[in-house]
Amino acid sequence: MKSQLEEKFAEQYQKNADAVYFTPGRVNLIGEHIDYNGGLVMPCAITLGTWLAISPNNDGKFRFKSLNFNEQTEVESNVLHQKNGGLWSNYPIGVINEFIKDGKEISGLDFLYFGNIPIGSGLSSSASIEIATAFAINDYFNLGYDNLELVKKAKRVENDFIGLNSGIMDQFAVAFGEKDKAIVLDCETLKYKMVDINLGKYVLAIINTKKPRELADSKYNERVEECQTALKLLNEEVKLNNLCDLNAEKFALHKHVIADETILNRASHVVKENDRVHLAAKALNAGELEEFGRLMYASHQSLRSLYEVSGKELDTVVDFCIDYEHVIGARMTGAGFGGCAIALLEKGFEEDFAKHLTDYYVARIGYPGEIYVSDIGNGPTKL
Numbered sequence: 001m002k003s004q005l006e007e008k009f010a011e012q013y014q015k016n017a018d019a020v021y022f023t024p025g026r027v028n029l030i031g032e033h034i035d036y037n038g039g040l041v042m043p044c045a046i047t048l049g050t051w052l053a054i055s056p057n058n059d060g061k062f063r064f065k066s067l068n069f070n071e072q073t074e075v076e077s078n079v080l081h082q083k084n085g086g087l088w089s090n091y092p093i094g095v096i097n098e099f100i101k102d103g104k105e106i107s108g109l110d111f112l113y114f115g116n117i118p119i120g121s122g123l124s125s126s127a128s129i130e131i132a133t134a135f136a137i138n139d140y141f142n143l144g145y146d147n148l149e150l151v152k153k154a155k156r157v158e159n160d161f162i163g164l165n166s167g168i169m170d171q172f173a174v175a176f177g178e179k180d181k182a183i184v185l186d187c188e189t190l191k192y193k194m195v196d197i198n199l200g201k202y203v204l205a206i207i208n209t210k211k212p213r214e215l216a217d218s219k220y221n222e223r224v225e226e227c228q229t230a231l232k233l234l235n236e237e238v239k240l241n242n243l244c245d246l247n248a249e250k251f252a253l254h255k256h257v258i259a260d261e262t263i264l265n266r267a268s269h270v271v272k273e274n275d276r277v278h279l280a281a282k283a284l285n286a287g288e289l290e291e292f293g294r295l296m297y298a299s300h301q302s303l304r305s306l307y308e309v310s311g312k313e314l315d316t317v318v319d320f321c322i323d324y325e326h327v328i329g330a331r332m333t334g335a336g337f338g339g340c341a342i343a344l345l346e347k348g349f350e351e352d353f354a355k356h357l358t359d360y361y362v363a364r365i366g367y368p369g370e371i372y373v374s375d376i377g378n379g380p381t382k383l
């Protein structure tokens with residue numbers, strides 16, 4: 001991929017690339033919609049990702065081109081920029097703003113991106129572009145930020161520039177991923193542990209529903225607000241920083257302060273999902289994959305009925321998995337409202353699974369999804 005991108009860079013910019021970087025996407029194994037509630041999450045980086053080639057220019061501009069999108073953008077260096085509609089280049093421009101706000105003298109760079117993460121599929125293509133940009137700039141201009149600082153910058157881009165009130169999980173996962181390891185991240189303290197993913201006789205299948213994520217951002221922000229409402233109500237009775245300060249037992253003692261059924265359901269999901277991640281981390285450590293799979297199904301059920309971020313397409317995939325004897329656990333991953341599901345699938349059944357799932361899915365949804373078997377990969381690197 002590196003040499004192909006270098007070739008394209010030379011074609012597009014009529015000069016050679018100076019450096020090429022790779023940044024992964026991510027899947028979240030379990031712990032959904034709890035990062036912004038101070039919970040524990042368990043994502044890992046995947047080997048799909050974003051390649052980025054850069055080279056300096058002499059006219060003090062930043063130029064962004066991508067092999068995935070037709071649009072190209074050019075902006076002045078060293079001034080803060082506004083968000084421009086729904087352009088993909090808002091992500092790198094937001095990152096540039098973060099460095100400019102810090103007073104860093106960065107200027108004159110041409111960028112060419114290529115990504116093989118399906119866009120809008122819930123595998124964090126946007127976090128991957130953000131971290132790719134931040135990592136490359138930090139490296140190229142020798143700015144000396146550590147990865148956690150880059151993660152915080154990328155999260156600010158998402159929250160303040162793009163307008164999605166997301167948590168820190170995606171940017172963290174993309175920046176801290178390690179081959180064959182899951183990250184068990186406490187989103188309140190940002191303490192984390194790397195846990196070996198030993199899937200034994202199973203592989204991690206990723207199933208893209210290919211459902212366009214209409215209104216996903218506004219529904220996401222609505223969930224964040226619902227959690228804040230629950231937290232406010234609970235705080236009338238018990239002092240909490242985050243919903244995930246409560247476990248299910250303690251939540252049961254205080255939940256009567258939440259009269260609204262929807263808000264109660266949202267909070268129940270958050271608290272129980274957080275408990276499930278603690279159990280899942282133990283199960284993974286002990287090699288109890290069937291228990292891990294059971295927790296995945298329970299997580300999906302909760303996201304479907306209590307948190308209401310699944311949908312017909314994701315549910316169809318998980319319903320198929322429940323009845324397919326060579327899968328031991330499946331769930332939606334990421335924000336939901338479409339996007340991808342993941343499944344623990346017995347090795348050797350990849351083709352059989354793909355065929356039968358596709359038939360089942362097409363019969364109910366009307367078009368096929370896409371199925372990948374993914375490796376767990378590393379965080380950002382200079383190639």
Ligand code: GLA
Nearest residue numbers: 032033166167168169334335
């Ligand atoms: C999106 C957000 C994350 C997280 C997940 C749901 O991917 O960017 O911060 O909230 O949804 O778990």
